[in-house]
Amino acid sequence: MKNAGPDTAEILHDASRDWSQQPYRDNYLALFEQSLFCMANLDLEFRIMEANQHFARQFDWRPGQGMERDFCELLHPSVQGKLKNELIRLADGQSPRFADHLVAMGAQEAVFRGEVTGIAVRSGVGRVDRILVLVDPEDSENGPQIISARRKLFSPMHARILEGVAAGESTVQLATKLFLSRGGVEYHVSSLLRKLKVTNRPALISKSYSLGVFAVGQWPPRVRPEFVSD
Structure with a gap:
């Protein structure tokens, strides 16, 4: 101050x-x-x-x-x-x-x-x-x-991928849970990196928290509904 x-x-x-x-x-x-x-x-x-x-x-x-x-x-x-x-x-x-x-x-x-x-x-x-x-x-x-808090930044799939990455889940775990191939998971992660203009997964999660994408104090992490498109 x-x-x-x-x-x-x-x-x-x-x-x-x-x-x-x-x-x-x-x-x-x-x-x-x-x-x-x-x-x-x-x-x-x-x-x-x-x-x-x-x-x-x-x-x-x-x-x-x-x-x-x-x-x-x-x-x-x-x-x-x-x-x-x-x-x-x-x-x-x-x-x-x-x-x-x-x-x-x-x-x-x-x-x-x-x-x-x-x-x-x-x-x-x-x-x-x-x-x-x-x-x-x-x-x-x-x-x-x-960034607008009312802007729908993520598709439902991107939101689930982001939550999984924030929870520490591996590509294989995400692929199994979301019925995707490993290549499909990596494709979505790469898309998220570009969207938030960061270069790796830790930076992706840090920036998501800084922008208020995740509810504070909640585990496992959940993307706030106002950021997810219908």
Whole structure:
């Protein structure tokens, strides 16, 4: 994460403060408007109510665009469920803050990675009345990867081959299970390598995970349905 500096660290240190009181309110507004972070205020249904210029720029929004949009819609399917649960805990007052890895869909459906921090902001009566999110995109030498989570990348056969490779199955095992010749399996694997622009099986699986093709924490691996054509 970027060096937030002592002022930012102090302002964000205690999420249970009453931010409606001075001087915290002035500090909060200054942080929101001047921070180098991408920042947004969410209501308790996770709709974006306010976003600073860095947040808008990350998603290629014009001034005022994106307001009242569900923040969770910006998240990649590979992290959407987990981060939504974290936000629910904030809104319910079960947790004051969280920090986690982020994969999100930016401008033109470009996937970018980084860190996200969520903070429950409390009102004068101590109840959570909004959520502050800070997004810190990681620097990438190659720039963001362009891929749509809604794009059907794989045929059903390619999906089964990819799952088998991810599970460590050999060409012979895949051929037996899928009623293919060994040459047929190798043909499909070569097609997958070209599709994802990688050169070998380990890279194929690593890139598939990085793009959210596989559901996180599931074994044996399963390709997410939204990536498979009907």
